[in-house]
Amino acid sequence: MKKILSIDPNNILALIARIALGIVIFPHGAKKLLGWFGGYGFEGTMGFLTGDAGLPYIIALLVILIEFFGALFLIAGFATRVAAFGVLVNFAGVVITTHLHSGFFMNWYSEPNKGEGLEYFILLFGLALIVLITGGGKASIDAAIAVIKKEG
Template identity: 55%
Template structure:
């Protein structure tokens, strides 16, 4: 269990976590709350299930993953799980929508949609966080230290009992 939460005090992971979390939060807020010109929960669910023909559960998990997952990522809570979720979401977005548009975003308005360069960046940043953890000032780091402390206390208690039994 400690492995899920283990991290170091890296500033770079803190920066990755916050920047990625803020960017994904904006997209999640569009889908969940209708902020920043988004369609909100019912509009996004309608688009995902009606137009894209995604199963209801997948559509729901994408919306929740981007909105609540981004907040968890900023806090450094369940960083590896959230990063893995973002990788799955972005691979799904590429496969279902963005691959036919090619690599580049629609900078000049000549494509029907957006390419997958943004999604590739999210995948790369998420992969780095999945490998290394949340870094400095993460809730995961606090949890890992707490788990490690409990394991150390239990080990010391066992040794103490063994010592008393021998003595």
């Protein structure tokens, strides 16, 4: 437990990695929970995930919560390793169930019916692993908590 909370409060690279990861994940969660960015909102997303995608209700709920609140936690640097782990597991599930067969490239223009490949997810996993290893870093709530604990 102590390792989960320990961080270097001056690590700027951890800051960059967690902010980048949070910014990239946030629109996915906002689409699913709030209907922003052309999404279907909570009810529409739950209907799709539990109906068409066949996920159990609790897993569909976790997908929405991890993508929305996990992104906010990453941006703020709060419970950073837990959020990064949630994002990593969530998108591993996405890759295994949906994108593994699509090859490497995103295929948006060259082969639009082939599906999205793995290149985006490789970058996402790389950032998530960096954040999982380094923690929140500079300008994170985790760092502020660590300083308070150290002083108190």
